[in-house]
Amino acid sequence: MILILRLLRGAIPAALFGVSACAATPDLPALWSERVKCVVAVEYVTVTETERRPTVSMGTVVDAKGTIILQSVAIDPRAALWQLKEFKVYLPGEGDGKPAEYLGQDAFTGWHFVRAGDDTRTKLTPVTAFAGPTAPRKPVISEAVWGIGLRPKDEDFAPYILRSTVALVQAVPQLTAIAQQEVAAPGLPVFDAQGVLVGLAGPSGGQTFLQISRSGRPVPTMLINVEESSAFLVAGEVLPHVGRIPRDPSGRPLAWLGTYGLEPMDREVAKFLNLQAQSGAVVSEVLEGSPAETAGLKPRDIILALNGAPLPQLKPDRAVVAYLEREVERRIPGNKLALTVLRGTERVEVAVTLGDQPKLAREAERKFFDRLGFTAREPVYGDAVERRQRPGALAGVVAHFVKTGGPSATAGLRPDDWIREIDGTEVKDFAEATGRLGAIEGDKDRSEFVLLVARGSETAVLRVKLK
Amino acid sequence: MSRGFNRLLESVVSINVRELAFESGARRYTSSLGSGVLMSEDGIVLTNAHVVSRRAVEINVTLSNLERVGARLVGWDHWTDLAVLRLDLEEVKRRGFKLSAARFGESEKLFPGQEVFAVGTPHGLTRTVTRGIVSNTNRYFEDTRGIGGYETGMFNTWLQTDAAINPGNSGGPLVTSDGKVVGISSRGYLGANNLGFAIPASTARVVLERLVQDGVVVRSYVGIVPGALQDLENFYALALNTGVLVSSVDPGSPAAKAGLRPGDILLSIDGARVDGRFPEQLPPIQNLIASRPIGSELRFSVKRAAETREFTVVTERLESRVGEEWALEKWGLSVRRVSRTYARENQLEGNDGAVVIGVQPGFPGDVAGIARGDILLKVNQQAINALDVLKQAHAAYEASPAPTLIETQRNRRVSLLIIKP
Structure with missing residues (x-):
């Protein structure tokens, strides 16, 4: 099997194998050795007034040009572009980093894009090669999944395998799967038994433990595993967006609505306001000079629908706020957004033309x-x-x-x-x-x-x- | 000891108080203990504001003959940490007690090193006398939340003594060897040795008179937070011992409206030169402004950069940062009215609303998602511009429980919530 795969790799584009080659009897070691080529460690230095701070995070290769995506938390949002220096890509198991280029952050996905240099990119395989022949694979409860973790820098980012079972799939608002245990390092892909991409691991959720000392009561403590995660965005939330490489490292243009403090409306309130099963978000403040203000949105308006479509019912309630924010972030300045709001007892249509985010x-x-x-x-x-x-x-x-x-x-x-x-x-x-x-x-x-x-x-x- | 001192001992009382507490989301009673001193033969007792507050529902005073007499609160002033009680005179008369009043001494004439005595009920030990000296006659000490969340120390300095002052001494007199009251023991540094503080008689005398007469001390407010110049006067090119730094100006206050700005140097008020080089000089300046009638026009001479300007500031009535409190027991919420000061500190848009100060777990308020620190802005779409609005909505709920819509604000984020049976 390994032999066949090796031969195939030379002959046909990587995208052609995957499910077809391995469907019958999946050979995990073989799947592993191919898929480990779509992950890297990325290191960069943040230059501040008094220090140079190196940071390492894990990235996934998304195209043949050596483009790598990093999680939004990989880079401090307060850092200016000129402070981010010396991007380097490390292949799993290799101690030498090769120069890379920072391409910027995409507002919608939050991903940071980095591009590996010419000599490195030939050694990489894009994760899209493992996407499967049809629509993105959606994981189902109880299915076995596996992913990749990388050891720290002093262990040459040695890759290791993590295996788990899908425990839950939920829209928050993005479709997210929760595995029973840690299944990949945050930022790295997750595969099914056949080696087809099922998702991309995000930051891990916290787990609450009771800390018990000899004196005193048990104290609840939340622990977050920063090296490995059990939560991943399903492939359908990842694959359509891997091409969102920013036009400019600044990440601009950035769409701007200009509301402050969107708060979800819960079911009880909807019922009280005779909105029945309607979902909504309360606008706490409308910012001065913003597109929302120009369009006539008012504080305390309750947003009920977007471009005529009612806001989706999501759990937890908070997810509706993330949904709205993402609807703005996926657009660009100049785009129009029609909001249906409840103002007092009246339904009002507010047509907003999104503006350009003021200087950050x-x-x-x-x-x-x-x-x-x-x-x-x-x-x-x-x-x-x-x-x-x-x-x-x-x-x-x-x-x-x-x-x-x-x-x-x-x-x-x-x-x-x-x-x-x-x-x-x-x-x-x-x-x-x-x-x-x-x-x-x-x-x-x-x-x-x-x-x-x-x-x-x-x-x-x-x-x-x-x- | 002197005859005066022995007579003084007869006028020192201990005070047991039962008071309402709202913090838990319900109405609860707590009890506490302090000291006091009889200042008149007709039953006026002087004590601390943190011993007897306006929440007191039952006050019992134990006289030097160990007999207990009921009392009521006459007035309360957290700014100087003083409160005045009146004994139930009918009871005193009926039971044939004779009251012995203490006399004020001149706290202005005290000197560091002078022997003084603290008399009171530390930890419930009645009529305890401790001895010490005056450590400092002019101590500056300010606390914006010192008296059960209320401000204190802006208008007076304190006597510092090494006479042992322990919890329970509060409200008892600090006296000279001839038994004259030169201060009211108020607080000590916990964890320190013999650092006790008392309100000087010069302040207590004035506040006592006002409280007996009006029940309150009315003060004027302009909204400047003064700062000591220390050795900044060279920097501002000022004559020696002139001026007080305007550290901060409360937004929307009379001073702000008049055009004063932080960083200004206040040189004089109505032509009288002010000197705020050192922190302990600030309370008298604050008091100078506070003691003017409300609505007074004060002429402030101010140095800003190189020029000197005149401003006319019209004073307002000084308000406490703690608003009226109440417990909405069916909802398991206790609330406090938003005060002007609170609104300003928290940069709220207006003075409407009530702050949640306590939540009972499992009660409808808690279930709806209301948390301590939230501000309730509207109930059933009616603005909460007085606690009565909330009280009425709560009473209606009590009479016939029905879902009630609440608009809350948490860190500027507005939410709608339903309180339901």
């Missing part, structure tokens, strides 16, 4: 002042929203990073403080602030300076001693 904190300009011990960042729309400020007037700068033990930290500056004044004079914008902070930093005779910062609903005057 990770995209904002920033500058680190080593001697002062903090990074000033240009304030963005989201800063204003978080602090309940009017997003129109974004004066001042935000303390993005405060060096522990540095002069500013000692004076009481904290990350996310909003600097309003420097030395008693109001800060107009980022350029002006960095000019003034640069002058203070450059003046070796300066022994102190004063910041006025806003934090929550309070402000404080901080005196920073430089000597």
Whole structure:
């Protein structure tokens, strides 16, 4: 069997074998040795003000160009693009990483895309080769599944097998299978007994344990396995989207609706409002200047339908919020979205033209002042929203990073403080602030300076001693 | 000891209080114990606000002759941690008790090192006298949640003493060797040795008078949070011993409306120079503003960057951060009205609503998904702009249980929930 497979590989495209070659008597070692070629470990370095932080996560190869997808949690959303450096791909069992390129994050799936270099890609097999000949395979309860895990870097990312049984398949809102035990490392594929792709492992759910000490009561503790997961998105939620490679590493364009705090409406409330079995989401706030505001959406509106289709009934109730968010994320700015909302007792149609997501904190300009011990960042729309400020007037700068033990930290500056004044004079914008902070930093005779910062609903005057 | 001291011992009482507690999602009673001192022959007892609060439902006072007499709350002021009771005079008369009143001494004249005595009921040990000295006459101590969630210490400084002050001493007098009351023992540092604090007689005298007369101390509010300049005066190019830093301005407050900003330096109020170099100088400045009648126009002279400007600030009535409380027992929820201060601290849009302070597990409120800290905004689509709205909806539910629609807010997220039988 192994011999046949090896011969076949040279002769025909990988996509042709899979179910057909192995349907009769699946030979797991043979399936394994082929499928292990569609997983890699990806390492990159996050360069911060004071350190270089390497991160490793597991990725799955999705096409013949060596494109690899990583889970959304693989990269800190606060990190700016320029902070992410030295992407490297490691083949399972190999200690040497080869350079790779970061392609950006897709808003809809949340996946980060990375591309392996030329020399590596020839050694890889895309996971699509194991998709099976027909529609994506949907796992069923009680079926046996298996997947791949990778040992840590100091063990050369040695691959190992994980096997389990499908225990539950549920829409949350994406169709997700829960296996009885861990079945793959998060980000790596899961296969059925014939070696056909059935899904992609996501972050593991937590398990609650009771921690019992000799004195005192048992304390519930949640444990999350970060190396292996028992939850996976079914293939039908994965395969149609593997081509969503961002046009630009920034991940833009990003569609924007502009609601804050969507909350699910539960069945009891629906019944009380005579909506019977209708699903819905309450809009807590409509953001200033957003497409939702322009379209006339109001706080406390209950969204009932999208483009004429009622929102699906999902369990848990929360899933309807994720559903709505994904409906926005799968679109691009300029797309239209028709919302049917309940306002008081009236049904109202709201036609929204999605906008472009305002600048994100990770995209904002920033500058680190080593001697002062903090990074000033240009304030963005989201800063204003978080602090309940009017997003129109974004004066001042935000303390993005405060060096522990540095002069500013000692004076009481904290990350996310909003600097309003420097030395008693109001800060107009980022350029002006960095000019003034640069002058203070450059003046070796300066022994102190004063910041006025806003934090929550309070402000404080901080005196920073430089000597 | 002196004759005055012996007479003082006769005026020290212990106080047993039974009070309502709402925190558990139901109406519960708790009991506590403290001390007090008789300040008049007609039965006025001075004690701490954290000994007898407005939730008290039964107050019993044990006199020096070990007999118990009922009492009622006359007034309460958490800002200075003082409360005033009046003994049931008919009972006193009927049982033929003779009341002996203590007298205030001059706390302004105390000096560090002077001998003082604390008298009270530490841990229930009645008429315990401990001895110490005045450790500091002007201690600054502020706490925004110090008295059962209420603010304290913004308008007065404290006497510090090393006379042992233990739980139960609260409300008892701190006296000089001649038996004059120079302070009301209030708090100690737990886990520290002999760091006790008392409200000075100079403050207690004024508050006592107000509480006896009006039942409350009405104060003016402008909404600035002052900060000590410490050695910032060089930075701001100020004359020595001038000015107080405006650390923060409450949004929507009179000061904010008048145009004051954080970082301003307040130089004078109505022409009188203010000096807030050190933290202990801040309470008198706050008190200067607070003691003006509500609606007063105060002229603030303020230094901002290089220029000096004048602002006119119209004072409002000072409010506590803790609103009225109630238990909606059928729902298993206890609630507290959102106060102006609470709304401001939590950046709420308005002052409507009630904060959930307790939930009984398994009761309809809990089952509906309401949690401690949630803000109830509407009930059956009616805005909760007074606790009565909630009380009425609850009473209607009690009379005939039916699904009730509640709009709640948790971290700015609005949810609709149903409370059902």
